Amino acid sequence: MLGEFEYLLISASSRLGDEAYGATIRIAIEEATGSACSVGALYTTLDRLEQKGLIETSMSEPTAQRGGRAKRLVRVTAKGAREASQFYRAVVRSSRGVAWEALPPGAR
Structure with missing residues (x-):
């Protein structure tokens, strides 16, 4: 099964189509997650995905x-x-019935 970052990279690449290359993929991941994406992690993951x-x-x-x-x-x-489609379906199935709303402190 794919890892989370691998899924994000494949999704961004697919969405970008002919414009998918390191810099545009990195920007797409940062915009989607709101977190920084290191160049090293990006290219290491590209290498791993290509080997697979x-x-x-x-x-x-x-x-x-x-x-x-x-x-x-x-x-x-x-x-x-x-593989990205299988990962997505697994996340959707495992998330059914889960409310991801912020709970008040101490509530469970």
Whole structure:
């Protein structure tokens, strides 16, 4: 089963489509979670997901906007989409009947 961060990365990559690369994925994750996403964690996870066959990466042509640097483009594979879908369904099933409203201090 995917981990939470792996799921977030695959979801962001899928949503971004042709614009999915390190910087845009990082921004999407930070906007979705409200938390900082470290570059190291992002690229380590990209490597792991690629080794598992859940994503494929390729290098773009260098761009002037990036000072002549290429982008590491990300594409979610069919296997990655299936695993993300399974993770999502598991979270939904396990969350049924749970109210995640803030409880007053000391209440349980």
